[in-house]
Amino acid sequence: NAGVTQTPKFQVLKTGQSMTLQCAQDMNHNSMYWYRQDPGMGLRLIYYSASEGTTDKGEVPNGYNVSRLNKREFSLRLESAAPSQTSVYFCASSDPIAGANVLTFGAGSRLTVL
Amino acid sequence: SQQGEEDPQALSIQEGENATMNCSYKTSINNLQWYRQNSGRGLVHLILIRSNEREKHSGRLRVTLDTSKKSSSLLITASRAADTASYFCAGITGGGNKLTFGTGTQLKVEL
Numbered sequence: 493n494a495g496v497t498q499t500p501k502f503q504v505l506k507t508g509q510s511m512t513l514q515c516a517q518d519m520n521h522n523s524m525y526w527y528r529q530d531p532g533m534g535l536r537l538i539y540y541s542a543s544e545g546t547t548d549k550g551e552v553p554n555g556y557n558v559s560r561l562n563k564r565e566f567s568l569r570l571e572s573a574a575p576s577q578t579s580v581y582f583c584a585s586s587d588p589i590a591g592a593n594v595l596t597f598g599a600g601s602r603l604t605v606l
Numbered sequence: 607s608q609q610g611e612e613d614p615q616a617l618s619i620q621e622g623e624n625a626t627m628n629c630s631y632k633t634s635i636n637n638l639q640w641y642r643q644n645s646g647r648g649l650v651h652l653i654l655i656r657s658n659e660r661e662k663h664s665g666r667l668r669v670t671l672d673t674s675k676k677s678s679s680l681l682i683t684a685s686r687a688a689d690t691a692s693y694f695c696a697g698i699t700g701g702g703n704k705l706t707f708g709t710g711t712q713l714k715v716e717l
Contacts, residue, residue: 496648525705527707532615532709533609533709534609534610534612534694534707534708534709534710535649535694535707536609536707537704537705537706540704550704551609551706582648582649584648584649592637592639592654592656593637593698593705594639594651594654595641595649595651595696595705596651597648597649597650598648599647599648600646600647600648
């Protein structure tokens with residue numbers, strides 16, 4: 493049981509390049525999330541998808557797009573990468589348990605934009 | 607920002623001692639959770655305390671929640687070197703189901 497799988501684990505981009513971070517979960521969870529983690533900032537929500545076919549902005553959505561491809565997969569795209577997007581990105585999924593969202597996280601994707 | 611604030615930012619203790627970390631929000635929070643993150647890894651859920659609970663235990667973990675003060679604390683008793691990690695609180699703020707995380711406490715347990 494893999495849980496939440498993210499690819500790639502590491503990526504270096506030049507300013508202006510585009511890339512897509514992939515995320516897949518095998519727990520049949522309805523909700524999926526993308527967070528970024530920066531030193532001293534904790535985790536900040538970029539986008540989330542409450543269920544297949546829906547997406548919504550989080551706290552820091554600018555510069556990102558997402559696609560909920562199916563129930564398993566939720567991708568995050570950077571159309572024109574900027575140095576400010578250098579960060580560690582985490583995908584997570586959840587199924588609300590009696591009103592509480594307990595998240596299962598992937599291992600993270602470390603992105604550097606030069 | 608509705609992000610939670612954690613205190614202290616960093617904590618260094620000796621093995622066997624207790625570690626206490628605190629979390630506070632500016633807005634009301636529901637169903638507060640605590641997560642642990644080992645260096646270079648993803649976050650792992652530790653414990654959930656619901657809005658109608660004041661205290662909860664799980665093994666060496668004890669969590670309290672004070673909804674009137676919008677704050678929570680995590681106590682790890684008899685700490686071990688393997689407890690070295692960052693700890694984050696997370697709660698649902700402002701309605702909806704989006705989880706907002708605190709800034710984290712880095713705990714170092716020395717032998």
